Amino acid sequence: MEIIGFIANxxxxxxxxxxxxxxxxxxxxxxAILTGVPIGIAxxxxxxxxxxxxxxxxxxxxxxxxxxFGLMIPILSKIGQGIGWLPAVIAxxxxxxxxxxxxxxxxxxxxxPALREAATGxxxxxxxxxxxxxxxxAIPVIMAGVRTAVxxxxxxxxxxxxxxxxxxxxxxxxxxxxxxxxxxxxxALAVSLLAIxxxxxxxxxxxxxTPAGLKR
Amino acid sequence: MIxxxxxxxxxxxxxxxxxxxxxxxxxxxxxxxxxLLGPSGCGKTTALKMINRLIPPTSGKIYxxxxxxxxxxxxxxxxxxxxxxxxxxxxxxxxVEENICVVPRLLNWDIRKARQRAADLLDLVGLDPRQFLRxxxxxxxxxxxxxxxxIRALAADPPVMLMDEPFGxxxxxxxxxxxxxxxxxxxELKKTIMFVSHDIDEAVKMGDKIAIFRAGxxxxxxxxxxxLAHPANAFVADFVGADRTLKRLRLVTAEEVASTEVPxxxxxxxxxxxxxxxxxxxARRAVVIDSDRRPVGFVTAEEMAGASGAVRDFAxxxxxxxxxxxDLRAVVSEMFAHDTMWLACTDDHGRFAGVIxxxxxxxxxxATYGPDxxxxxxxGAS
Ligand SMILES: Nc1ncnc2c1ncn2[C@@H]1O[C@H](COP(=O)(O)OP(=O)(O)OP(=O)(O)O)[C@@H](O)[C@H]1O
Ligand SMILES: [Mg+2]
Numbered sequence: 289m290e291i292i293g294f295i296a297n298x299x300x301x302x303x304x305x306x307x308x309x310x311x312x313x314x315x316x317x318x319x320a321i322l323t324g325v326p327i328g329i330a331x332x333x334x335x336x337x338x339x340x341x342x343x344x345x346x347x348x349x350x351x352x353x354x355x356x357f358g359l360m361i362p363i364l365s366k367i368g369q370g371i372g373w374l375p376a377v378i379a380x381x382x383x384x385x386x387x388x389x390x391x392x393x394x395x396x397x398x399x400x401p402a403l404r405e406a407a408t409g410x411x412x413x414x415x416x417x418x419x420x421x422x423x424x425x426a427i428p429v430i431m432a433g434v435r436t437a438v439x440x441x442x443x444x445x446x447x448x449x450x451x452x453x454x455x456x457x458x459x460x461x462x463x464x465x466x467x468x469x470x471x472x473x474x475x476a477l478a479v480s481l482l483a484i485x486x487x488x489x490x491x492x493x494x495x496x497x498t499p500a501g502l503k504r
Numbered sequence: 505m506i507x508x509x510x511x512x513x514x515x516x517x518x519x520x521x522x523x524x525x526x527x528x529x530x531x532x533x534x535x536x537x538x539x540l541l542g543p544s545g546c547g548k549t550t551a552l553k554m555i556n557r558l559i560p561p562t563s564g565k566i567y568x569x570x571x572x573x574x575x576x577x578x579x580x581x582x583x584x585x586x587x588x589x590x591x592x593x594x595x596x597x598x599x600v601e602e603n604i605c606v607v608p609r610l611l612n613w614d615i616r617k618a619r620q621r622a623a624d625l626l627d628l629v630g631l632d633p634r635q636f637l638r639x640x641x642x643x644x645x646x647x648x649x650x651x652x653x654x655i656r657a658l659a660a661d662p663p664v665m666l667m668d669e670p671f672g673x674x675x676x677x678x679x680x681x682x683x684x685x686x687x688x689x690x691x692e693l694k695k696t697i698m699f700v701s702h703d704i705d706e707a708v709k710m711g712d713k714i715a716i717f718r719a720g721x722x723x724x725x726x727x728x729x730x731x732l733a734h735p736a737n738a739f740v741a742d743f744v745g746a747d748r749t750l751k752r753l754r755l756v757t758a759e760e761v762a763s764t765e766v767p768x769x770x771x772x773x774x775x776x777x778x779x780x781x782x783x784x785x786x787a788r789r790a791v792v793i794d795s796d797r798r799p800v801g802f803v804t805a806e807e808m809a810g811a812s813g814a815v816r817d818f819a820x821x822x823x824x825x826x827x828x829x830x831d832l833r834a835v836v837s838e839m840f841a842h843d844t845m846w847l848a849c850t851d852d853h854g855r856f857a858g859v860i861x862x863x864x865x866x867x868x869x870x871a872t873y874g875p876d877x878x879x880x881x882x883x884g885a886s
Contacts, residue, residue: 406593409558409666410607410657411583420606424597499597501640 309455320384328392376453391433395426511564542717586657762858
């Protein structure tokens with residue numbers, strides 16, 4: 289009951305924090321798509337490079353987010369951005385590489401070799417083959433990677449409140465430091481809800497982007 | 505025309521090199537279908553893919569219409585060669601129309617012209633464009649997919665087609681139907697076609713020439729009839745099968761061996777007139793036809809001898825008739841089924857078109873074995 293009252297009274301603040309939260313994740317994952325998809329496609333050319341890149345991406349994900357923020361403070365302090373929005377975005381950008389690069393790589397390499405051969409045999413250039421065949425076929429799997437990245441990093445972004453990045457994590461951090469369960473629970477609920485809604489919205493987007501011929 | 509000159513492919517593998525094509529020499533004349541036939545792993549696909557340079561040859565030359573293809577840009581070369589892969593390979597993200605339009609679009613055709621072409625080609629293989637243009641490959645049956653795969657390769661009207669077991673992934677009944685359709689199309693389009701198969705029956709049916717491969721080498725390159733009648737060696741004989749003489753039955757149609765100089769008579773004809781007719785023709789039986797010239801029965805001289813009355817009193821029903829267009833295999837099958845030495849043939853309108861006897865069939869088969877090959881066919885054409 290208390291919690292509902294709290295939410296009702298702090299509506300504008302919660303919304304502002306949610307907006308911050310979304311902006312961190314959206315910008316970071318957006319950049320991660322712009323980098324991860326080309327990387328995932330590029331590494332299909334060489335198995336050894338692919339293994340190396342995917343290994344590094346997996347290692348990054350194993351670094352606890354708090355440790356990653358800590359590592360970035362001395363580096364980014366040099367440009368006066370040791371804490372705040374920028375390190376949060378960079379961390380999420382790095383964490384997102386694994387699902388996005390790996391899914392892109394897997395999806396492209398899993399395109400039926402017969403289709404690839406047909407495309408080449410009919411006279412498509414490698415670039416035409418990529419844009420007309422391989423990427424459209426890979427879209428659903430790439431989008432699944434993006435969804436994983438978003439859901440995973442909505443949680444990471446909550447922790448970024450500790451380095452002053454804002455977002456819904458602020459409620460959780462305050463709830464802990466002030467032993468105020470209302471804020472803590474509200475923050476946690478909001479983060480979960482955000483993750484569920486984002487996943488659902490991206491699933492709808494994935495369905496729209498999937499070529500009709502590939503839908504079940 | 506496609507000409508292969510000393511075409512060789514050596515795959516480097518850990519251990520021994522694999523020679524998938526060993527100094528292959530052959531020539532496919534313009535407008536003909538050449539079948540590459542042989543057991544699995546003998547190098548048929550490799551030979552085919554060297555022509556559109558999906559596999560670079562180790563040595564040797566390929567000429568298309570006199571042009572050395574190694575001088576051409578790979579991409580341009582491929583856009584001018586129709587290519588059908590064994591697995592069909594329709595692009596699942598594209599509609600049937602988009603699939604067919606791939607090469608025309610690569611060649612920068614006007615989009616309307618390309619679409620029109622797609623619709624025309626669907627029509628040609630009996631698929632209603634209104635129904636199929638917007639469908640996706642997964643919404644087609646196997647046979648429909650195979651047809652679309654073939655017309656996709658035909659879309660930009662390339663003079664040369666490469667087909668790697670194009671009708672492989674389909675049940676035998678539908679395969680026959682698609683083969684017939686394709687032959688009908690080819691009769692009009694006159695493409696120069698290299699066609700991989702491992703099925704001797706398909707090769708005999710589809711090929712103007714057959715190249716039999718073993719371990720990267722051509723063992724024999726000849727017409728289907730010559731390969732069946734005169735296999736060059738034990739390998740070829742073994743590959744085409746012990747029943748190769750029976751397979752040759754499919755190469756000849758009833759029309760080519762049927763005799764048209766058979767007395768015919770009507771039901772109402774007087775026996776004495778019919779007997780006179782038989783004596784003049786030195787024949788023992790006459791075929792009874794109705795007013796539309798359809799064969800309805802037969803009469804024999806012995807049974808009518810000395811009798812009076814009309815032909816209808818002595819007519820026996822025909823056990824069966826065969827279309828003159830049928831091949832001899834179908835004819836023989838009917839003969840055996842009805843335990844008869846001869847059958848009446850009918851044309852497309854069901855009219856009497858001659859009589860075919862078991863001795864006619866054996867004579868036709870014997871003809872190519874004799875020194876004067878082809879005599880049987882000339883006789884049939886007269
Ligand atoms: N990329 C490759 N590397 C090494 N060896 C290869 C390669 N491609 C084919 N070969 C070998 O070359 C030989 C001929 O292969 P090819 O695919 O041309 O056979 P095929 O006659 O088409 O057989 P099938 O009827 O089974 O399709 C085989 O022994 C095969 O193992
Ligand atoms: Mg093959």
